Amino acid sequence: MSVERKEQETPAWTAPKNSDLPRKREKLLTIIRRQSLLQNRDFRLASGRSSKFFFDMKRTMFHPEGVSLVTDLLFDAVKEEDFDCIGGLETGAIPIVAALCARSWPEKPIRGFFVRKEVKGHGTDQRVDGLLERRSKVILVEDVTTTGGSAMQAVNQAQQYECTILKVISVVDRLEGAEENFRAAGIKFQALFTWRDFS
Numbered sequence: 235m236s237v238e239r240k241e242q243e244t245p246a247w248t249a250p251k252n253s254d255l256p257r258k259r260e261k262l263l264t265i266i267r268r269q270s271l272l273q274n275r276d277f278r279l280a281s282g283r284s285s286k287f288f289f290d291m292k293r294t295m296f297h298p299e300g301v302s303l304v305t306d307l308l309f310d311a312v313k314e315e316d317f318d319c320i321g322g323l324e325t326g327a328i329p330i331v332a333a334l335c336a337r338s339w340p341e342k343p344i345r346g347f348f349v350r351k352e353v354k355g356h357g358t359d360q361r362v363d364g365l366l367e368r369r370s371k372v373i374l375v376e377d378v379t380t381t382g383g384s385a386m387q388a389v390n391q392a393q394q395y396e397c398t399i400l401k402v403i404s405v406v407d408r409l410e411g412a413e414e415n416f417r418a419a420g421i422k423f424q425a426l427f428t429w430r431d432f433s
Contacts, residue, residue, distance in 0.1 A: 262303040269293040291377035295329040305333040318370040321347035326377035379404040382412035
């Protein structure tokens with residue numbers, strides 16, 4: 235085969251698909267199960283319901299490998315999307331949003347924001363902090379979803395900025411109505427894991 239022919243058949247280099255994602259997902263599942271899944275006690279959820287199990291995702295988000303894995307998997311889930319900003323409700327979304335903003339640079343720089351549950355009464359005295367601009371296309375993140383009520387607080391605040399909510403992504407969905415409630419509100423929903431992955 236001539237050199238010229240060989241050069242014509244050699245494709246241009248493209249970034250490889252991340253074939254490491256399944257391994258990362260399994261490793262993250264193990265970390266969440268070990269660090270964050272609490273069982274055999276009575277827990278009060280944000281929805282007001284009681285439960286015998288609880289995902290304390292702060293214990294994963296402040297775990298060095300855990301936060302890296304969460305960030306890699308979430309970044310892979312959003313990097314092809316056409317959006318302006320990523321955010322969520324305090325406090326669960328704050329470490330996720332901050333880590334995603336850092337992970338996104340310089341490949342696909344993502345601006346972030348978070349929504350307070352109530353105004354703080356000093357400083358700017360506003361519920362939205364960070365870099366949310368009016369009429370932005372927004373993706374919202376949560377650490378855990380139950381009925382989706384917490385994320386809807388962030389949805390409502392972003393909509394007051396005339397933003398378009400593209401979807402909500404949760405690290406863990408408890409399968410207690412969030413998907414149905416988001417669907418009823420016309421919002422796409424995605425979860426990295428559900429309760430079934432741990433049961």
